[in-house]
Amino acid sequence: MHLFRIKICGITTPEDARLAAECGADAIGLNFVAGSLRCLSRERAAEVAAAIPDGVVRVGVFAGMPANEIHAVADAVGLDAIQLHGELWPLSAVDGDDTAAIDPPWLCGELRPLPVIRAVHLGAADDLEPNRLAEANRWVDAARNAGAAPAMLLVDAAVTRETSAGARGGTGRTVDWAGLASSQADLPLALAGGLKPGNVAEAIAVSGAIAVDVASGVEQAPGVKDSEKTRRFIAEANAALPLSS
Numbered sequence: 001m002h003l004f005r006i007k008i009c010g011i012t013t014p015e016d017a018r019l020a021a022e023c024g025a026d027a028i029g030l031n032f033v034a035g036s037l038r039c040l041s042r043e044r045a046a047e048v049a050a051a052i053p054d055g056v057v058r059v060g061v062f063a064g065m066p067a068n069e070i071h072a073v074a075d076a077v078g079l080d081a082i083q084l085h086g087e088l089w090p091l092s093a094v095d096g097d098d099t100a101a102i103d104p105p106w107l108c109g110e111l112r113p114l115p116v117i118r119a120v121h122l123g124a125a126d127d128l129e130p131n132r133l134a135e136a137n138r139w140v141d142a143a144r145n146a147g148a149a150p151a152m153l154l155v156d157a158a159v160t161r162e163t164s165a166g167a168r169g170g171t172g173r174t175v176d177w178a179g180l181a182s183s184q185a186d187l188p189l190a191l192a193g194g195l196k197p198g199n200v201a202e203a204i205a206v207s208g209a210i211a212v213d214v215a216s217g218v219e220q221a222p223g224v225k226d227s228e229k230t231r232r233f234i235a236e237a238n239a240a241l242p243l244s245s
Contacts, residue, residue, distance in 0.1 A: 002152050002188035002211060003027060003081050003115060004057050006237050008230065009192075010038035010215035012223040014051035019227055023234040027057040029213070032065070032073055033085060033101075037222035038215065045077045059083050059117065064101025067110035074114060083117040083154065088139045105142035108150055116150040117190070118143075122175050133185060140186045153185055154213055156192040177206040197232035201240035212237050 008020040009029030017028055030045045031038040040048065049058050060079040062070055063086035070082060086103035108116045120136035136153055143149050155175055175193040191209035196217030204212065216222070218229040 002190070003059075003117065004190070005211050005241055006234055007057075007059065007190070007211070007213040008215075008218065008225070008234075009059075009061065009213055010036075010219070010223055011048055011225070012038055012040060012044070014048050016225040016230075017048050017051045018053075019225065019230055020234070021053050021056045023231045024238055025056065025234055027059055027081075027213075028052050029059045029061050029083065029215070030077065030079070031061045033061060033063045042073055042076045045073075049078045057081055061085055062103075064103065067107055070111060071114075079114065081115045081117060081151070082111050083119060084150075085119045085156075088120065088135050105139050106146040108143040109147035112148055116148075117152045117154050118150040118187075119154045119156055119192075122155045122180060122193075133180075137186050150187060152190055152211070153187045154190045154192055155180055155209075156213075175203075175207070177203050180207040180209065195233070197229055197236055200233055201236045204237065204240040210242060212241070 004027035006025045007027035007029055008025045010031050011017050011020065011028050020028055030040055030048060032045070033039055052058055058078060058080045059082070060070070060074060060077065061083045063084070073079070074082065084103040084107065086101035089102070118136065118139065120133060122133055133155070140149055140153070175191060180189065180191065188211070189209050190211035190213055191203055191207050192213040194217065195203055195212055195214045200212055203209070214233055218225055218233050220226045
């Protein structure tokens, strides 16, 4: 199962939501990660979600939030799916950090019936976990054993251990596309990280991704989408993605 082909993330206004949908995006990302420049209040997110046409998936992006709070936001806003952007595993056993935003595997089961997209940062920027995709596969196995697996993996660019939860997406940094093509993942893969008009078609061709996700690559400023970049990105992605995806 996969939930989308083209997702425009970090939408902050009803106008940008309508633009993305009219241009052909089949998913819109609404950010609820504290500290993010694109973070929305429940009230503002509900206004944006109300502008999204039926048939376009409303994805809420979270990191380190408990299931009951995610459900409350999802109910208030009208979300169709949840994207988890926090750390895969607790860090305290490694470096004493017990403050990081962590999304444990059993969260998938706690979020049912909402489908989950699990974000993973490919190509670790430190030496502690050199193969984050393998770590993600272990997370997926643990989630499945706990009762529910995510629907998709979203591969984003590497971040350091010191990166705050609010800065873990929309950075404009790219992923190792060829490395992704040679990887083995348990779930359908969506590609994010540094995508924009002019490189999204190459990224799809090299990586073999069946879906793409963009935030900063179609913006004038954080949370403010550029209409021409949005149109170009969606057109180029639609032309490059497999018809069956």
